[in-house]
Amino acid sequence: MKNRREFLRKATLGISGLALAPTWLEGAPAIIKNYHKNKTLIEGVKLGCITYSFRQMKDQSAEAILGYINQAGVTAVELMGDPAEEFAGKPMIGFNRMDLFMLMGKERNETITEDEKKELEEMRGSVDSYNQEVAKWREGADISKFDELKAMFNDSGVEIYAYKPSTFGKLNSDAEIDFGMRAAKALGASHVTLEHPSDDAHTMKLGKMAEQHGVSVAYHGHEQQTFTFWDTALEQSPNNALNLDIGHYIAAGNTDLMELITKQSNRISSMHVKDRQTPENGKGNVIWGNGDTPIAEVLKTMKDNSYSFPATIELEYQIPSGSNPVTEVKNCYEYCANALSQA
CATH class of the missing domain: 1.10.287 (Helix Hairpins)
Structure with a gap:
């Protein structure tokens, strides 16, 4: 586990020499502080984030991403494919x-x-x-590198519950799809995520391949989401699922979010959380608490019904002057934690 040892060595050195260390090591004290500390469940609700939230940070290596996660205080993630595959030699x-x-x-x-x-x-x-x-x-590609990456994340107290590589599109070969699902298993992810392809034949294909690998395929949507958006895919395979985005759902003008969550609770693999406005208010992607997405109500419903799927923070609003994505993910995490403590 050469890379793992090197990462932990750098993190330790970073505590005494941050001024001389690379940018990603600014989070090193948090890495050590959170080592083996799991705060994933808040009031019984699993909180995580998608690493896409850190896309504006300069260093996008897997080691850097892990540093950002630890600094933000998050312990469970939906991991984007590029850092993982580049760690494996892409x-x-x-x-x-x-x-x-x-x-x-x-x-x-x-x-x-x-x-x-x-x-x-x-x-x-x-x-x-x-x-x-x-x-x-x-x-x-060597799948064992994904085992190594999982171990590096686990050693820092971070669980990878979902994986989002660019291997599941209609233009990807069966070999690439197979590779993506095997990588997800090696990372410890229960499901992979992708944008809904709007192609029934493809969701059928992905669902059947997922059955062979023992993972689920959770489809994400933007403003095309509706109450029945996922129905065909769900009928095609028990391994097809929802990666519901509650912010986009509200921005699309839907008014039946809570009914959808209740109906599909057993088929939601994970749920993206952001605060967006309704069409009447401009559809803006705003700092949490300033939009129309009922984040607190959704989290309370998850708590009251012991829903096991994760609530995944996705940072998409404009970063305020003087702040950065790590700070804003931390703020979003604390917003959720406060909402749950008052639920």
Whole structure:
């Protein structure tokens, strides 16, 4: 476990030499403080975060991500695929992913300019070439590196309950899908997550492959979510599930969120939490407590009914001046903890 030992050595050195250490080691004292300390369950509700929340941090290595998680005080995560696969030796991409994410977000929100559209298309062309290289790498990748990554996270008191790699799309080969599910198992994840493909044949395929691997496939949605959005996939396989996003659900104008959670509680693998406004109020993604998403009510329902699926913090609002994603994830975690303590 060479990488694990090196990580812990760096964390220890960081306590006495943060001024000389890399950026990611700013969280080292928190790493040591939280070592083997599990605060995952708050009032019986499992709280975690998706590591996408830290996408604006400069260092996106798995070791850095773990440092951010510990500093934020979180002990359970939905892990994005890039840091995990790069830890396992995946070829590095030749451009800044943050630029790609930003442009994709603008496209989704219909705020993208013509020049930005051209830039996004150029990036997507680069992504296509890169994906071919990565697909070849996955054919011979060493799964034991994911065992090592799980151990590194566990040694720091962090559980990986979900995994979100880019291996489950319609353009991915069966070998890549198989690889993604085997990696999830090695990481200890109970389920993988992906954007709903809006393709019944593909959700059928993923569900059946998931049955073979003993994992679930949880489909995420944005503003296309409705009360019946997941019904076909759920009928296709017992291993198909929901990765419900309550903020997007409210921003879509739906008014039956609590009914949906009650109905599908046994098929929700995990649930993204963010605070968004209704269409009447502008659909904004806002600092928690300022929007229309009934976060506290949802958490209370989870507590009262002993729902076991995790509530996953997803940081998407604009970071306030003087703050950073780690601080804001911590604030969101404390918001949830306070809501549960008063429920």
